[in-house]
Amino acid sequence: MSSTCQRRATCRLCSSADLEKVLALGHTPLANAFVRRESLPEAQPTYPLDVYLCRDCAHAQLLDVVDPAVLYKDYVYVSGTSPVFVRHFEEYARYIVNRFALPANGLVVEIGSNDGTLLRCFKEHGLRVLGIDPAEQITRGAIASGIDGIVGFFTPELAHEIRRDRGPADVIAANNVMAHIDDLSQVMDGVRRLLGPDGIFVFEVSYLKDVVENTLFDTIYHEHLDYHTVQPLVGFFRRCGLELIDVMHVDSHGGSLRGVVQLAGGPHRVEPSVAAFIEGERRMQLDQPAAFHRLAREIERIRTELLGQLRRLKQEGKRIAGFGAPAKTTTLMYHLELEPDVIDFIVDDSPLKQGLYTPGMHIPVVPTSELYVRRPDYVVILAWNFAPTIVQKHAAFREAGGHFIIPLPKVEIV
Ligand SMILES: [Zn+2]
Known part of the structure; x- marks a missing residue:
C-alpha cells in the first residue's frame, strides 16, 4: 500500500470494526487520472477498489482512502456547464423555499458549492447565500459572478465563524459531496453548530438501491467512499445530534437520494417516507452481502455478452x-x-x-x-x-x- 492510500479499519458511519468485503473490483487507477502523451512511459499507480459492508449498521463503503490531495489534483468538474443540472437545481431551490417557508433574507450555506449554480437559484428567491468549496479557481469564479464564497473545507471551526459573522443558517445544503468525505462526523459537527433552531440540512447522494437495481457499478470509483442507503443514515444522524426527517428519490446521476435533516428535537415530524425507504432497502437485501454478490454476477454477465x-x-x-x-x-x-x-x-x-x-x-x-x-x-x-x-x-x-x-x-x- 502506498503512502497516498490509507486503509480504514472502522465503519465511516458507526465506527464498528465488523466489516465484510462484499464486492472486489480489483486494483484500478484513479478515475480522473487521464494521462498526457509525454507521461505515457511512466507507470501509473493503481489502488484497491473494494466495497465493504458494515455488519453493525449495514453501511456500504470503500475502506481504502486515497489522499484527497492526489485524488483532486486536477479536478475540472464544473456543474453549471450542464443544462440538466441547472434545471435540477432550480427545482431543488423551489422545493426547499416552498416547503419550509424560509424567512425573508434567510441564510443558505452550501458545502461543496462548485460554481455556485444551486446558490444562484436560492439567491433569486431573495435569500442570502454563502458557498464553501476547497476548489480555489472555481470558487473565485463564483465569487466574481456575485455568489459569496469561502475557499476551504467545511470544519466545525469554520461553522462557528460563519454563525458569528452572519448568524445561524436556515438551510445548509450538500450535494454529491457526502460520499467524498472520509470524516463525515466532523462535517456533521459543523452542521449542528451552524444550523438555526428551525434550520434544515439537505443533502443529495447517489443511492445504492439504484446502483444495484440498474447495475450502475461504474459509479463505484475511489472518489466515492460511500454508497448510501437510508437505514444506516438514521442512526448516524442521531449519533450526531441530528434527525433525518424526510427522504425522496431524485433522478440525478442515474438515481439519487435526497434527505432532509433537522436538529434533534426540531419542529418537524419524521415523515413516513423514512420507514418506507428502509422497508424497500430490506426487501432488496441491501443490508446483506447477497445484494452485492448479485451485482457482481450481473457485471460478469454483461462483460461476457x-x-x-x-x-x-x-x-x-x-x-x-x-x-x-x-x-x-x-x-x-x-x-x-x-x-x-x-x-x-x-x-x-x-x-x-x-x-x-x-x-x-x-x-x-x-x-x-x-x-x-x-x-x-x-x-x-x-x-x-x-x-x-x-x-x-x-x-x-x-x-x-x-x-x-x-x-x-x-x-x-x-
Ligand atoms: Zn457501521
Missing part, C-alpha cells in the same frame, strides 16, 4: 471506438475489459479531455468530430446514461452506416 459481441466484430475486421470519457468510464472499461485491442480510440466533447489518454489503459481521447473522419463501424457509448441524446445528436453517423452499442443496463446495438 459485450466482450463476446465486440470480439466477434473485431474478427470480422470492424473498427470499434468509444463515446464519452467521464470519470466513471475507468471503472466501466476495467471491469468490462474494454482494452486497447478492442477499442481503438474514444471521442469526447470536452476540450479538457481531448488529446489525453485514458487512465491505465492509455486509449487516446480525440474530438467528437473524429467520428466523421475516422468513421469507425461501431461506437460503444461509454457515457451510457446519455445514450439517447448521443444517438439522436449523431443521427448522421448512423445514416452513414455506423452503429452505436449501449453497454448498460443491458447490451443493445442501434
Whole structure:
C-alpha cells in the first residue's frame, strides 16, 4: 500500500470494526487520472477498489482512502456547464423555499458549492447565500459572478465563524459531496453548530438501491467512499445530534437520494417516507452481502455478452471506438475489459479531455468530430446514461452506416 492510500479499519458511519468485503473490483487507477502523451512511459499507480459492508449498521463503503490531495489534483468538474443540472437545481431551490417557508433574507450555506449554480437559484428567491468549496479557481469564479464564497473545507471551526459573522443558517445544503468525505462526523459537527433552531440540512447522494437495481457499478470509483442507503443514515444522524426527517428519490446521476435533516428535537415530524425507504432497502437485501454478490454476477454477465459481441466484430475486421470519457468510464472499461485491442480510440466533447489518454489503459481521447473522419463501424457509448441524446445528436453517423452499442443496463446495438 502506498503512502497516498490509507486503509480504514472502522465503519465511516458507526465506527464498528465488523466489516465484510462484499464486492472486489480489483486494483484500478484513479478515475480522473487521464494521462498526457509525454507521461505515457511512466507507470501509473493503481489502488484497491473494494466495497465493504458494515455488519453493525449495514453501511456500504470503500475502506481504502486515497489522499484527497492526489485524488483532486486536477479536478475540472464544473456543474453549471450542464443544462440538466441547472434545471435540477432550480427545482431543488423551489422545493426547499416552498416547503419550509424560509424567512425573508434567510441564510443558505452550501458545502461543496462548485460554481455556485444551486446558490444562484436560492439567491433569486431573495435569500442570502454563502458557498464553501476547497476548489480555489472555481470558487473565485463564483465569487466574481456575485455568489459569496469561502475557499476551504467545511470544519466545525469554520461553522462557528460563519454563525458569528452572519448568524445561524436556515438551510445548509450538500450535494454529491457526502460520499467524498472520509470524516463525515466532523462535517456533521459543523452542521449542528451552524444550523438555526428551525434550520434544515439537505443533502443529495447517489443511492445504492439504484446502483444495484440498474447495475450502475461504474459509479463505484475511489472518489466515492460511500454508497448510501437510508437505514444506516438514521442512526448516524442521531449519533450526531441530528434527525433525518424526510427522504425522496431524485433522478440525478442515474438515481439519487435526497434527505432532509433537522436538529434533534426540531419542529418537524419524521415523515413516513423514512420507514418506507428502509422497508424497500430490506426487501432488496441491501443490508446483506447477497445484494452485492448479485451485482457482481450481473457485471460478469454483461462483460461476457459485450466482450463476446465486440470480439466477434473485431474478427470480422470492424473498427470499434468509444463515446464519452467521464470519470466513471475507468471503472466501466476495467471491469468490462474494454482494452486497447478492442477499442481503438474514444471521442469526447470536452476540450479538457481531448488529446489525453485514458487512465491505465492509455486509449487516446480525440474530438467528437473524429467520428466523421475516422468513421469507425461501431461506437460503444461509454457515457451510457446519455445514450439517447448521443444517438439522436449523431443521427448522421448512423445514416452513414455506423452503429452505436449501449453497454448498460443491458447490451443493445442501434
Ligand atoms: Zn457501521
